[in-house]
Amino acid sequence: MDFTFSEDQYLFRDSVGEFLRNEVTPERIRAGWESPTGRDDALWQALTELGVTGLTVPESHGGLGMSAVDFVLLAQECGYVALPEPLVNTALVAVPVLQAVGGELAATWLPKVADGSARVVCGLANNQLAEDAHVADLLLWCEGDALFALHPGQFTARANASVDPSRRLYAIAIEPGVEPVLTGAAANAVGGLAMRRGALGAAAQCLGLAQRMIDMSVAYTSDRQQFGKPIGSFQAVKHHMANVAVRLEYAKPAVARAAYSLFTDDPGAQRHVAHAKLAACDAANLAAKHSIQVHGAMGYTWEVDLHIFMKKAWALAGTWGDSGFHKACVMDYLMYDDARLGATGTFS
Amino acid sequence: MKLSFSAQDETFREEVATWMGENLTGEFAQMRYRGGPGDEHVFVEERKAWERKLHGGGWTCIGWPEAYGGRGATIEQQVIFNEEYARAGGPGRMGHIGETLTGPTLIAYGTDEQRERYLPGILRGEDFWCQGYSEPSAGSDLANVKTRAIKDKDSGQWKISGQKVWTSLAHESEYCFVIARTDSESVGNKGLGFFLVTLDQPGVDIRPIQQMTGTSEFNEVFFDEAVCADSDLVGAPGDGWKVAMGLLGFERGVSTLGQQMLFQNELDEIVRLAKVNGASQDPALRQRIADAHIGLRIMRYNSMRMLSGGGDDGSLQKEAMIYKLYWSSWHRNLGKLAMDVMGPESEVLDAAPYELSRLQAMYLFTRADTIYGGTNQIQRNIIAERALGMPREPRG
């Protein structure tokens, strides 16, 4: 048994993380809010050159063949900087969906993802809206009992605005006559896979978002003075941040466990992802609540960067299954007669 | 104890309901349920006109004594007025700072001249007020204000210089009450004055601050030798802290009754949505909705208990200290509950570029509830130190 990540996994995270922290600044994010697509082609290009867009693409198709366990640390880094580009969707959801469909679709698109010549994203109709459909060269769209692989022109995308101005959301209407690539049980299985992976990606990003909000709050409360001292010296302020730190630390192993379950195709993966999403969203929510509080009125402004991270956490809480959905999943298992509860159920 | 309204009260209720039904119509109908906290930027001119309409019916400042143009309404009548106002979807009151803060303060601490000069404009819905307390270095530590007021020897007028911040609705107001240092050598809560300052003058510069809602309700206000007549100083130089704190007592008085009705409307909206979108089937959400209902009831009972025992001037007993902490925490939870009931929809705006739905705006605004008017941490310090008599935390 080993619940830790390897030295290599950390090294890789650190190097990509450093790139993201340098490049994806709050100023750059705000610039994206004003641009028509909200996407930064130069940034995507740079990510491609680093090889991160193809991390999870199998080596046989020109990628690095990384697993969900390898990628989950990077997804945290994406959360830390509130990366607007659809990297987590592409690497953690769209690529595995392409692999699951296989055949010509995978053979055509996986190399393009790896070399950065195409952007592929995945969405679920029961999640209602598709992220980044406006810049996708291929949209993998699960609707009802069918999976579609849609090219621009095969669907209309009606823009919806998100509370997080970095997120671009679209209601999808498929043009008549477009045939699905999978139907029935096969399509449902891929839809389930997409849901689990999307939820894991959201959970991992929430860990990064929570960490960022803690870091900002620690810096602010060390600097801001009231009553002649840094407000961070008041117990009421530091206990708030300590509570967030505990919540965050205890969400991390749930996310690691879920990533491992996806990697090993564990039959309990759905439930493990549900734990992860619940715990991580909860940590990010607490981080947002307390961070705004310790910033005082500053934390309620548009100018202070805190709301960038708070709003991403808000958006991610409801997407890829909200808390009711994931709690029901845990409850259904616990109430099921053959549930492996009891002392030997640690890894079930 | 008597927990019911009298027959006279019910007649009064009829009167309010009828008036609202007949008057919140036509051009005013579009403002129903709008303009509340977090939504203050909408229908500003229309809501100002609505204040004048309310005055026409005798419905502004109903709790003020008749001598000052009010109705001298009983607590019960004020409760009823607020209930019926909210039930009809009456818009957020533009005049509430003047009516609930400036007015009672001038009635308690002002001179006849000040009352004659300022109360009628508030009553008629013509003059709007804002609160100039906070400064960049004086938030929780309010006594650290640096704004100076210097008396000009020749003219006898005060010249005010300094900066206020987070001043709600300053850009829509005629006047601001400002606390400023009359004794430039003083520190802390000594040596302050409470000034009634006219905003439309060369020495005042108002700059809106954008909030995380994308809209601007509060402002930075810069004073550069802004002029204030000596007769517009409330109390003597050095009395500023006493007056400022007296005013905060009014803030937690009857003005809370209308707020609770807004809360009730929000909770009703959440219940309605939960029934429509299926969230009402979720056991965890059902329990939180029930908790919210219980919490609001307790809040309301406690206010009425406080008000039944309070004096006619709205001054409150010790329990008043617990009120801000209770409602702000309850409301912050309600904001999160609303988003959880909305589920995936909670992320989607009503319209681009940044038009929040009513519940989304409420959720964001509740992030500020635990901050303005004394943060939750400061409220707990007050409860522990003043209500329980625990040792003071070392400060400064």
Ligand SMILES: Cc1cc2nc3c(=O)[nH]c(=O)nc-3n(C[C@H](O)[C@H](O)[C@H](O)COP(=O)(O)OP(=O)(O)OC[C@H]3O[C@@H](n4cnc5c(N)ncnc54)[C@H](O)[C@@H]3O)c2cc1C
């Ligand atoms: C929406 C909104 C509207 C407002 N409207 C007005 C207005 O109209 N007029 C006006 O004058 N002001 C207004 N304010 C300002 C408000 O009163 C201040 O924000 C508030 O007093 C807190 O001050 P601050 O923002 O400087 O936070 P700070 O005082 O810097 O506090 C930051 C954090 O430190 C904590 N803290 C500070 N001191 C202590 C301590 N001793 N012990 C424990 N914790 C401590 C606080 O609780 C908070 O969590 C408004 C604020 C908001 C958000």
